[in-house]
Amino acid sequence: MSVKTRFAPSPTGYLHVGGARTALFSWLYARRHGGRFVLRIEDTDLERSTQESVNAILEGMTWLGLEYDEGPFYQTHRFDRYNAIIDTLLDKGLAYRCNCSKERLERLREEQMAARQKPRYDGHCRNRDVSPDEPHVIRFRNPDEGEVVFDDLIRGHIRVANSELDDLIIRRSDGSPTYNLTVVVDDHDMAITQVIRGDDHINNTPRQINLYRALGWAVPQFAHVPMILGDDGSRLSKRHGAVSVMQYRDDGYLPEALLNYLVRLGWSHGDQEIFSVDEMIALFELEAVNRAPSTFNTDKLKWLNQQYIMKSDPARVAHLLSPHLGDLGIDPAGGPDLVAVVEAQRERASTLVELAAISAFYYRDFDEYDAKAAKKAFKGEAGQALAAVRQRLAGLESWEREAIHHSVAETVEALGVGFGKVAMPLRIAVTGGAPSPDLDLTLYLVGREATLRRIDRAIEHIGEAGA
């Protein structure tokens, strides 16, 4: 049977990093085995599901490049199918109507807790033959005896006694089907071969297996991936900072960097840290996924992001950088070639937001000098050095790196000082103190006009400070 996996989020919020990793693992498994990947929207909770959330999830999947082969399917479009299955179960006596009041259920629960027992429905309505005409829910008749055993592809052998389970509700009193029923019907109907999902579902699995059996369906394989924790060891949530995948785009991360970070969170292939998407596909194994939950670490994500900024095609980085420059009010079209700027600055930033910030000076005069850098550079004979080098730069026939370099070198020689005495003030004068590459390259990219203008400004600044 050919492999088919799925990602089945409920649209009650944005796509968060935990869901994204589950989707990634599922997607990788399908790609690795030449199978198909399905996207299914589990929107049976009419109260909380929203179209905005569906859009946000779709947008996140697209940004990460997790393209699906089928779907998105919506469970709300399949109610007839679910109801048909429920009716079958009812006819066969494998499900029954229950009209227990919330009060009774609440009391039962409290009694069981008090008696140090696991709260579970007591089967009160199993043989009461509740009329279809009165308000009721439908419960699945879970087996009383025996146990459910399954081999989780990640967790291994798991066994749960049926006595631990109870008769779960499969249709609400408003007539809508519930999760545990719909997920089974869908995974069966869509011929899912490996159910890869978060391990918060591990306790649901035995119930679902009982449903498969009652319906006479083949049980798929399961793989429960551990969850992602925040830096305080609790389940990752908004209070830990960015959890929305799209937030990472806005914060200047490349999708492939996030993907690489996510794939290494809970999975490994020896000592390898950097994986292209093709490598992930070629090497991914569910068997190598860790059983323990892991903590999200932004420092490592940043390092990976920097690696990708440094090694990716500069034209692509430039393309992704543009909107971040736009956020700063900069239109790169009005200055040096953005690709050249990216090549010059790329190893100095760990996010595109940082890259934009340290590259702004190529496109516009900065507001003020970095205090520390200015203090260090604009002292002693800095003014004279700047004036001297300005003269040479102004007289250059062509504005080329080599010529610029010679101008600086000649100034250094003429003044009989160390290289830094000229280079430092010049660099700060032109960049304001922002991280920058070789001086000649920096000046070349900034251009003659802006360079000379900024040198004059620095000389003036030094004069004011000295006076």
Added chain:
RNA sequence: GUCCCGUUCAUCUAGAGGCCUAGGAUCCCAGCCUUUCACGCUGGUUACAGGGGUUCGACUCCCCUACGGGACGCCA
């Protein structure tokens, strides 16, 4: 409370009984490189949760304890 699952450096992880005086990566520290900042390079600090077994030998197997997480919804 009951059940399920988990536990190697601060963090992500390697380790499938001897290869382990536990390896890699991030972070941190020191040094080198250097006209700034980085990148890069070199080195350093730091871990098998605890206790019992099994074994000639245990990070690896078993048990208990502790700690952590999850589930126990007419949520998914």
